[in-house]
Amino acid sequence: MTNGDxxxxxxxxxxxxLLNCFYSYFLRYGPVFHWQHKMFGLYAQxxxxxxxxxxxxxxxxxxxxxxxxxxxxxxxxxxxxxxDGNLVADIAGGFTTTHYKTRYRPxxxxxxxxxxxxxxxxxxxxxxxxxxxNLSDPISKHWPEFxxxxxxxxxxxxLLQHRSGVAFLDKERIPTPEDLLNLDLLASKIAxxxxxxxxxxxxxxxxxxxxxxxxxxxxxxxxxxxxxIMYTEIMPLLNKNHPDSPFEFHYGIPDGPADLVESLGVRxxxxxxxxxxxKIFHAIAPNSFLSLFGHLKVDPALINAYxxxxxxxxxSLIGSGPDFKGREAEFPWSYNDAVLRRSxxxxxxxxxxxxxxxxxxxxxxxxxxGGEAAMLAKEVYGFGYKENRVTEVDRVLLGNITFTQCGxxxxxxxxxxxxxxxxxxxxxxxGAGGSVVFFSEEFGISLSFTPNFMEFQAVGDQRSxxxxxxxxxxxxxxxxxxxxxxxxxxxxxxxxxxxx
Numbered sequence: 001m002t003n004g005d006x007x008x009x010x011x012x013x014x015x016x017x018l019l020n021c022f023y024s025y026f027l028r029y030g031p032v033f034h035w036q037h038k039m040f041g042l043y044a045q046x047x048x049x050x051x052x053x054x055x056x057x058x059x060x061x062x063x064x065x066x067x068x069x070x071x072x073x074x075x076x077x078x079x080x081x082x083x084d085g086n087l088v089a090d091i092a093g094g095f096t097t098t099h100y101k102t103r104y105r106p107x108x109x110x111x112x113x114x115x116x117x118x119x120x121x122x123x124x125x126x127x128x129x130x131x132x133x134n135l136s137d138p139i140s141k142h143w144p145e146f147x148x149x150x151x152x153x154x155x156x157x158x159l160l161q162h163r164s165g166v167a168f169l170d171k172e173r174i175p176t177p178e179d180l181l182n183l184d185l186l187a188s189k190i191a192x193x194x195x196x197x198x199x200x201x202x203x204x205x206x207x208x209x210x211x212x213x214x215x216x217x218x219x220x221x222x223x224x225x226x227x228x229i230m231y232t233e234i235m236p237l238l239n240k241n242h243p244d245s246p247f248e249f250h251y252g253i254p255d256g257p258a259d260l261v262e263s264l265g266v267r268x269x270x271x272x273x274x275x276x277x278x279k280i281f282h283a284i285a286p287n288s289f290l291s292l293f294g295h296l297k298v299d300p301a302l303i304n305a306y307x308x309x310x311x312x313x314x315x316s317l318i319g320s321g322p323d324f325k326g327r328e329a330e331f332p333w334s335y336n337d338a339v340l341r342r343s344x345x346x347x348x349x350x351x352x353x354x355x356x357x358x359x360x361x362x363x364x365x366x367x368x369x370g371g372e373a374a375m376l377a378k379e380v381y382g383f384g385y386k387e388n389r390v391t392e393v394d395r396v397l398l399g400n401i402t403f404t405q406c407g408x409x410x411x412x413x414x415x416x417x418x419x420x421x422x423x424x425x426x427x428x429x430x431g432a433g434g435s436v437v438f439f440s441e442e443f444g445i446s447l448s449f450t451p452n453f454m455e456f457q458a459v460g461d462q463r464s465x466x467x468x469x470x471x472x473x474x475x476x477x478x479x480x481x482x483x484x485x486x487x488x489x490x491x492x493x494x495x496x497x498x499x500x
Contacts, residue, residue: 021039024038024039025038025039025278026278026281026282027290027293027295028293029071029072030068030071030072030073030074031072031073031273031274031275031278031453031455032045032072032073032074032075032098032274032453033045033072034098035275038072045072045095045100046095046100048066048069048070048093048094048095049066049093049103050062050065050066050069050091050092050093051091051092051093051103051105051106052089052090052091052092052106053087053089053090053091054088054089054090054091055086055087055088055089057088057474057477057478058081058088058089058470058471058474060470060474061079061081061089061091061467061470061471062091062093064466064467064470065077065079065091065093065463065467066093068462068463068466069093069094073462073463074093074094074451074453074463075094075095075097075098075104075272075451075452075453076092076093076094076095076096076104076108076269076451076452076453077092077093077094077104077354077434077449077450077451077452077453077463078091078092078104078106078108078110078353078354078355078448078449078450078451079091079092079354079447079448079449079464079467080354080355080357080358080359080447080448081358081445081446081447081448081471082358082359082361082362082444082445082446082447083443083444083445083471083475084444085362085366085373085444088471089471090106090354090355091106092104092105092106092108092354094452096108096269096270096452097269097270097272098272104269104452106353106354106355107267107353108267108268108269108353108452109248109250109264109267109268109269109351109352109353110268110269110351110352110353110435110450110451110452111268111271111335111341111348111349111350111351112350112351112352112357112431112435112437112450113348113349113431113432113433113435114207114347114348114429114430114431114432114435115350115352115357115429115430115431115435115436115437115448115450116211116251116345116346116347116348116349116350116431117210117211117346117347117407117408117429118357118360118361118408118428118429118437119230119249119346119350119352119357119360120210120211120214120226120346120347120350121160121384121406121407121408122234122360122364122375123218123226123229123230123234123346124156124160124214124218124406125364125376125380125381125384125406126229126233126234126375126376127218127221127222127229128380128383128384129375129376129377129380132221132222133156133217133221133222134156135155135156135157135160135383135405136155136156136157137155137156138152138153138154138155139151139154139155139156139159139164139213139217140152140154142217142220142221143187143191143216143217143220145187145188145191145192146191146213148191148192148194149192149193149194149195150165150194150195150198150199151164151165151166151193151194151195151199153199154166154195156214156217157405158201159206159210159213159214159217160210160214160405160406160407161203161390161403161404161405161406161407162203162204162205162206162210162394162403162407163201163202163203163204163390164206164213165195165196165197165199165200165201165202165204166190166193166195166196166206166209166210166213167196167204167205167206167207167209167312167315167316167320167395167396168196168209168312168315168316168319168320169190169193169209169320169321170193170194173189173190173192173193174319174320174321174322174323175189175190175212175321175322175323176322176323176324176325177322177324177337177339177340177343178339179322180212180322180340180343180344180345181339181342181343183215183216183219183225183344186212186216187216187219190209190212190213190216191216196312202392202395203390203392203393203394203395203401203403204312204316204394204395204396205316205317205394205395205396205397205401206316206347207316207317207320207347207348207396208316208317208320208321208322208345208347208348209316209320209321209347210346210347210407211226211344211345211346211347211348212345212346212347214226214346215344215346225251225344226251226344226346227250227251227252227254227344230249230250230251234249235247235248235249237375238356238359238360238363238375247355247356247359247360248351248352248353248356249350249351249352249356249360250264250350250351250352251344251345251346251349251350251351252340252341252342252343252344252345252349252351253265253268253341253342253351254342255342264351268341268351269452270336270452271332271333271335271336271433271452271454272332272333272452272453272454273331273332273333273433273453273454273455274456276330279298279456282295282296282297282298282456283297283298283302283303283306283307283456285297291417294462296416296417296457296461296462298456298457299456299457299458300398301313301317301396301397301398301399301458302317302456302458304398305317305318306318312395312396313396313397313398316396317396317432318331322340322343322345324337331432331454332432332433332454335348335349348431348432352450353450354448354449354450355448356448357435357437357448357450358437358446358447358448359446360437361428361437361438361439361446361447361448362439362446363375364376364381364385364439364446365439365440365441365444365446367380367381368381368385368441383405384404384405384406385404385405385406385408385427386404387405388405389402389403389404389405389410390402390403391403397458399458404427407429408427408428408429409427409428409429409430409459410425410426410427411425411426411427411428411438411459412424412425412426415459415460415464415465415468416457416460416461416462416465418465418469420465420466420468420469420472421465421468421469421471421472423472423476424440424442424443424445424472425440425441425442426438426439426440426445427439427440427441430458430459430460432454433451433453433454433455433456434449434451434453434454434455434457434460434461434463434464435448435449435450435451436448436449436459436460436464436468438468443472443475443476443479444475445471445472445475447467447468447471449463449464449467451463
């Protein structure tokens, strides 16, 4: 063999090695695993378990969650589901960090980003339900300074429904984490924000700003913040029959009492995500290529937000705050900031878990039927979720979105490429990184998924889609079986009457 031949083979070996490294890092495994593990088998994740309970027929939900953890698609997550008022799944698995020391359990708490909006919408429907607020009121009726900037006509309902024209803030109005701890200062900074669309009503998702405005409205109307309303009114209502395992919703970590602060500090799992280079690759690679390996392209609205700073997507999703002033500013690690964690940011910083979110969705769903199990009067539920739904292309999310009057999305066509849950109308919302909370009136389903590892799809991701797909499959299968059995029973009864 000549020297040229030897160098030729060496080049082939090097190229094949590099291709294998490329494949292993970007395509073979999910984003959770360390690069040393993907390429060289080092720092392997310990054996993962999925804990919790599932009712007969729903056992495969554990298997699906376990597979995502084992493949490096997930780090730690929780999933809870009710069907026809019964808890059918309450499971959790994985680890709280990639150090793999602490198991992720159902009692851990997670920042659920925009699933916080579902919680906050419920707070405002509760205020309407107790006759303390009229959602049709102009905001300026309660907060005169808000009228500046061509916003005098904007109502509370417009704000809930992402049509108030304050989807993003001018640069000088963007608060720092420290500003968020001073609610009077925050209100003075954001009140005079000019209407983003010169007073015209358009759908433009209020990713971070909605909660700051709603919290100030709550203060003006009731004298209480949304955190105080949650602690003194809504959590006691939700936990009336659950004293031993309470449902929890925390608008950030409060200053006291000390035992609560200590408990939250231990149980809140930190946020994590894929490396910047991993995200860049999945943003620029063609979807047709990624799908060959079971991967998805980053959502177009998120690509717009990250790479095109002058777009409305970027201004709303990223550009409106908080302003970290040189501290860690890369999502999601910036949201582990200790000061920000103390703030009340009702659009994105509720700390909760899947069992609490699913239960909240369940008591809201029951309000459609009325009765003692309902949280809201049927009329208030109807106003928030059924009446005057608006469907149009959202200027921030870049898709055709149907919003209820309380600002939740309506999803009828399933989720993801597999159209998971197709044929079921789900109402609810999702959070950046993958958390979801949904309910379905027709099928009697309420569910939530909460992860600590942030993915980059707009409406959940493959982790929750697979669980929803399996849940809906089982529910439909059980309904079909029950329908057949009921039909056969009626047939036998009719046959018996014929014989008589």
